[in-house]
Amino acid sequence: MAAPVISKRIHKSQFAVYDERGRKIKLAKRGKKLSRSTGGTIALFLFIGLFAVFMALPMVLTISNAFKPLDELFYFPPRFMVRNPTLSNFSDLFILLQQSWVPFSRYFLNSLIITGFGTLGHLLIASAAAYPLAKNRFPGSQFLMSMVILSLMFSPVVTGIPNFLILSQLNMINTQWALIVPAFAASLGLYLMKQFMEQVPDSLVESARMDGCREIGIWWRIVMPNVKPAWLTLVILMFQALWANTGGVVIHSEELRPLTFAMNMLAGGGIARAGTGAAVMFITMIVPVTFFVISQSRIVETMATSGMKE
Amino acid sequence: MKKRSLFKRIFFPKPANHQRNTTWALVKQNKQSYMLLAPYFILFFTFTVLPVVIAIALSFTTFNILQTPQFVGWTNYIRLFLENEVFMVALQNTLIIAVIAGPVSYVLCFTFAWIINELPPKVRAVMTVIFYAPSISGNVFFIWQFFFSGDRYGLVNGWLLNFGLIDGPINFFRDTRFILPLLLVVQVWLSLGVAFLAFIAGLQTVDKAMYEAGAIDGIKNRWQELWYITLPAMRPQLMFGAVMSITAAFSVGDISIQLAGFPSVNYAGETIVTHMMDFGWIRFEMGFASAIAVILFLMMVGSNKAVQRLLRKVGS
Numbered sequence: 290m291a292a293p294v295i296s297k298r299i300h301k302s303q304f305a306v307y308d309e310r311g312r313k314i315k316l317a318k319r320g321k322k323l324s325r326s327t328g329g330t331i332a333l334f335l336f337i338g339l340f341a342v343f344m345a346l347p348m349v350l351t352i353s354n355a356f357k358p359l360d361e362l363f364y365f366p367p368r369f370m371v372r373n374p375t376l377s378n379f380s381d382l383f384i385l386l387q388q389s390w391v392p393f394s395r396y397f398l399n400s401l402i403i404t405g406f407g408t409l410g411h412l413l414i415a416s417a418a419a420y421p422l423a424k425n426r427f428p429g430s431q432f433l434m435s436m437v438i439l440s441l442m443f444s445p446v447v448t449g450i451p452n453f454l455i456l457s458q459l460n461m462i463n464t465q466w467a468l469i470v471p472a473f474a475a476s477l478g479l480y481l482m483k484q485f486m487e488q489v490p491d492s493l494v495e496s497a498r499m500d501g502c503r504e505i506g507i508w509w510r511i512v513m514p515n516v517k518p519a520w521l522t523l524v525i526l527m528f529q530a531l532w533a534n535t536g537g538v539v540i541h542s543e544e545l546r547p548l549t550f551a552m553n554m555l556a557g558g559g560i561a562r563a564g565t566g567a568a569v570m571f572i573t574m575i576v577p578v579t580f581f582v583i584s585q586s587r588i589v590e591t592m593a594t595s596g597m598k599e
Numbered sequence: 600m601k602k603r604s605l606f607k608r609i610f611f612p613k614p615a616n617h618q619r620n621t622t623w624a625l626v627k628q629n630k631q632s633y634m635l636l637a638p639y640f641i642l643f644f645t646f647t648v649l650p651v652v653i654a655i656a657l658s659f660t661t662f663n664i665l666q667t668p669q670f671v672g673w674t675n676y677i678r679l680f681l682e683n684e685v686f687m688v689a690l691q692n693t694l695i696i697a698v699i700a701g702p703v704s705y706v707l708c709f710t711f712a713w714i715i716n717e718l719p720p721k722v723r724a725v726m727t728v729i730f731y732a733p734s735i736s737g738n739v740f741f742i743w744q745f746f747f748s749g750d751r752y753g754l755v756n757g758w759l760l761n762f763g764l765i766d767g768p769i770n771f772f773r774d775t776r777f778i779l780p781l782l783l784v785v786q787v788w789l790s791l792g793v794a795f796l797a798f799i800a801g802l803q804t805v806d807k808a809m810y811e812a813g814a815i816d817g818i819k820n821r822w823q824e825l826w827y828i829t830l831p832a833m834r835p836q837l838m839f840g841a842v843m844s845i846t847a848a849f850s851v852g853d854i855s856i857q858l859a860g861f862p863s864v865n866y867a868g869e870t871i872v873t874h875m876m877d878f879g880w881i882r883f884e885m886g887f888a889s890a891i892a893v894i895l896f897l898m899m900v901g902s903n904k905a906v907q908r909l910l911r912k913v914g915s
Contacts, residue, residue, distance in 0.1 A: 326820065326821075329820070329821060333714050334714070336710075336714075337710075337711060337714045337715070337726075340707070340711065340730075341726065341729050341730070343788070344729055344730055344732075344733060344788065344791070345729050347733070347739070347740075347742045347743065347746070347788065348729075348732055348733065348736070348739070348742075350742055350745060350746070350754075351739055351742045354742075354745060362752070363752050364752075365751055365752060365757060366757045366758070366760070366761045367751075367752055367753065367754050367757035367758075369754065414638045414639045414642070415639055417635045417636075417638065417639065418635060418636045418638070418639030418640065420635060421629075421632035421633075421635050421636055422636070425629060425632045427625055427626065427628070427629035427632055427633070428622050428625050428626055428629075430632075433636070433640060436643075436648065437643070439900070440643075440647050440648075441842050441843075441846065442842055442845075442846060442899055442900045442903040442904075443846060443895075443896050443899040443900055444846050444847070444849070444850040444899070446850050446852060446872050446875070446892075446895075447651070447654065447892045447895055447896045447899070448646075448647065448650035448651060448654060448892070449875075449876075449879065449892070450654065450657070450879050450885055450888055450889055450892065451649070451650035451651075451653035451654050451657065451889075452646060452650050454653065454664075455645060455646065455649065455650065455653070470642065470646075471642070471646040473638075473639070473642050474639055474640075474642035474643040474645075474646050474647065476643070476647065477793070479639060479643075503631060504631035504632055504634075504635060505631065505634070505635060508635060526793075529735050529737075532737060533737040533738065538880055549737060549738070552738075553738055556738070556741050566741075570738075570739055570741055570742060573736065573737045573738060573739060574732075574736040574737065574739040577735045577736055577737060578728070578732050578735065578736060581728065581731065581732070581735055582728055585724060585727065585728070586724075588796060589727075589796060589799055589800045589803070590800070591800075592793075592796045592797045592799070592800035592801075593800035593801060593803065593804045595793075595797045595800065595801075595835075595836060595839050596797070596801060596833075596834070596835020596836040596837075596838065596839050597835050597838035597839045597842070597907075598835055
């Protein structure tokens with residue numbers, strides 16, 4: 290079956306379908322009921338409903354556990370939902386973190402520094418590079434873009450060891466720069482930004498160029514204000530990546546580690562810390578999810594242009 | 600531009616339009632573009648390209664970080680494939696996870712996005728959050744410990760004991776029969792990430808008139824509509840989503856370490872990533888670990904390229 294190539298609306302309630310050569314094939318009513326069987330609809334929604342429950346159960350349990358008093362966490366038979374919600378886990382967590390060797394505020398500040406600088410730097414540096422790649426053609430532009438696309442095809446775990454060596458050559462080991470600087474050059478951000486910038490009309494860029502605007506000015510004053518949804522997407526993706534990073538092997542001083550590290554230590558603390566562990570998991574979950582809920586529509590808007598061309 | 604001296608203008612006349620065609624002239628013309636690119640690509644080469652080169656180079660050496668690397672030829676690779684039995688287990692586990700979790704997650708990403716797309720916008724937003732939340736919630740997969748905890752306070756053990764299906768609690772994450780299947784479940788749960796969002800967004804951009812035109816043109820049911828209209832229109836997003844899913848499916852390692860332990864019982868949860876971490880960060884055999892990294896790199900890029908080729912045939 291050859292799909293019709295163009296369909297054109299000719300009246301509020303009518304449209305015409307043309308084939309490749311532009312010959313009119315037929316006229317049709319708009320809003321014609323699309324081919325849908327009720328049985329299929331019910332089956333699909335049942336399927337998605339079941340999976341939604343599967344996806345949501347662990348998250349619901351995380352929330353429920355965080356508000357369970359200790360005796361409910363160790364109740365037999367185990368209960369899924371909390372009966373007598375309490376905030377004691379959170380107050381325990383707060384006390385525990387205040388007593389720890391490195392104060393809670395220090396971990397929090399570290400996380401703020403790492404995610405703040407890393408996210409901001411990534412947004413600026415990646416979008417500065419994305420603009421010429423999206424709008425200009427020059428020797429090497431396609432090669433550089435294909436390198437970036439190739440780098441999407443493997444994950445950074447592969448380069449962990451050489452990265453450590455490079456960071457130590459740059460004297461960045463055991464400083465927060467070891468997490469911040471590599472984040473600047475994350476490839477997904479550049480890729481998404483470049484795809485989104487291609488949507489900016491060429492005429493806008495051209496007219497600025499006619500007015501004698503330099504490339505950096507076009508990027509900052511013309512293109513950047515037009516791609517705000519993509520800013521947010523880059524920020525969210527980078528924020529999530531850095532927020533979840535514990536510092537791993539590149540930071541080993543306790544007082545330089547981020548909050549997630551401290552949280553993981555508490556969450557993995559076993560039975561003695563079950564209550565505070567549950568509170569910790571709730572907090573680590575709720576921060577990125579809240580960010581996403583707020584920015585959802587903008588992110589989806591950016592993702593619409595994420596497709597790869599052949 | 601500086602004016603050329605009279606001498607030069609007389610004895611070395613510029614051929615018209617000659618210099619504009621050379622690459623160097625184009626580079627000069629685009630100087631400002633290169634300046635915008637520079638910060639990113641200097642870092643990109645330092646932290647992405649150079650590491651791959653170094654990993655390949657190191658994989659032919661023995662290196663313990665303290666002494667200079669010694670060139671040993673193919674020894675690491677030979678050792679890896681012929682003498683290291685655990686690597687075979689890791690390879691097998693990684694392939695099982697990649698072959699099952701990768702495509703399952705990919706298909707689920709698309710199916711959910713496709714069904715969600717027909718819901719009213721408000722419901723769609725809620726469903727998107729439900730499906731996407733696990734992948735962004737950091738280390739919240741710890742919660743699976745509560746479900747499959749080894750004592751009777753674990754939810755699954757509790758239910759099973761309550762219904763009398765088992766006599767004593769099962770130590771799920773320490774039992775070789777359960778480790779890999781559980782890791783698969785957790786990986787699928789975690790994997791509705793960027794690909795899922797790309798599909799949701801892509802579906803919203805498909806031209807509605809295409810569906811109407813298709814309906815007139817004799818498309819009988821939603822499956823035909825999916826194959827002839829939706830999928831071809833979404834091909835760029837399908838390609839992008841595949842890259843995201845494949846890369847994620849091969850990098851499973853963290854969840855294995857956190858849930859099944861490091862090393863896991865009888866290496867039942869060992870993947871190439873955990874194996875690499877074992878040799879790199881515990882035994883400090885960096886050359887050997889680099890060889891493992893190179894194998895993983897080739898597997899990821901190879902399967903990505905293969906799948907891209909396959910996806911070009913969608914809708915034909």
